[in-house]
Amino acid sequence: MSITPFIRVSEEDFHLATESSRLTAGRVDIGAVVTFTGLCRDEGGHLSALELEHYPGMAEEEIGRIAKQAIERWPLLGLTVIHRCGRIRPGENIVLVAAASAHRQAAFDAASFLMDFLKTSAPFWKKEHLNGSDGAWVEAKQSDDAATLRWKR
């Protein structure tokens, strides 16, 4: 009796209350919901916008594979992953992960796992548009690879 994750990749913004309700509405078996919202920072005023390129088709499939791993690993009662693409301005939402479970640790761990793997394996690329200059592609961080490794059993 495995759950089906809700996955969306689009330019559209998301709303925390809507996504939380999607997981919990009408249910009395959920004890914990953890949400992670990733937002666009202005890097101390230097950044005017982020441009998020993605690989349509593969992005959704890869998120689906990561979500499936989380569902197999933790006793989740609901899972949502929304990743925006296109142009995003400072203060705007980029990504949402929401995990529901009977108990808190599974919800925390699943949400944290999803974020680590989204960073290192979902096919998205960020270009930073800095004030007064052309865009520059963000470089992948070794710390993100390290974060992913801690989930290897």
Place this chain on the structure above:
Amino acid sequence: MSITPFIRVSEEDFHLATESSRLTAGRVDIGAVVTFTGLCRDEGGHLSALELEHYPGMAEEEIGRIAKQAIERWPLLGLTVIHRCGRIRPGENIVLVAAASAHRQAAFDAASFLMDFLKTSAPFWKKEHLNGSDGAWVEAKQSDDAATLRWKR
């Protein structure tokens, strides 16, 4: 330049969207917001309501002390803790922790830390009202004490 946490203990319900906005509205320096929502489960249909007793005064102060520890330990840009008291029915909210930071790991760790310490040191007691019987006080779990210990440095 330390932040001031938002702390509330009351019978009043909370709203995820409101609390998330309280942390992020008008800001461009926040890269990550993690929220934890604890909800009342019906324990497979057996539970009709939870009664949450607390120690007024000490509850707010103790949450404040836990929040202060989190603020000293992680580079947080915002922190909210709301704990409800009184009678709570299955499906309703019990507790909310929301942590904002520039980066994801601090937000995840601070929210998880707060929840572990709320469970073991904030003066709240749950009484379960089961269908067709008097209320029974919930017993403290050893697993909660163990979860708290992992934060000792």
Place this chain on the structure above:
Amino acid sequence: MTISAQASSTSSTNRAVKLRYFAWVRERIGISEEVIELDEGVETVHDLLHWLPTRGETYAEALKQPDVIRVALDHRHADHAQPLAQASEIALFPPMTGG
């Protein structure tokens, strides 16, 4: 009342404190708070937990397993070895189950 008796009432013995009880400690004792005078010699949390049962059946029943009782002095958790010192509000309760 002699001068020396007055002096001792402001020291750590024979002074009045507010006691507060929560959850099943409150239910078993039957009241949620009271002001009492501590006997001489009741100096630590441990002393208090072993002296209160002498006040009656309900106290004895509520505190029959003193090791599980948690205590707060003026809104701060205290372990059983801790002196009551000048605490004016002392709370007794079972392990917490919030969150």
Place this chain on the structure above:
Amino acid sequence: MTISAQASSTSSTNRAVKLRYFAWVRERIGISEEVIELDEGVETVHDLLHWLPTRGETYAEALKQPDVIRVALDHRHADHAQPLAQASEIALFPPMTGG
């Protein structure tokens, strides 16, 4: 065209694949996708990353550090030792920076 040539066009050599490029790989090659015929002998991801630069300056520039290039075969990550096998869509891109 002989029968044997037709047979070889359905094998792993000389077959047409769609290539897709993303982020700075796309910018440096100058196109986002193309259909090409793979040369005989281009059997693994590693082979592909070393053969593509022979197609022109922009490819050579985009792939001058082949070790950092990530490759997906039909929407699945592949390491450089992996055979291209019957993949019909092959994507080349830098390390991901989403989330």
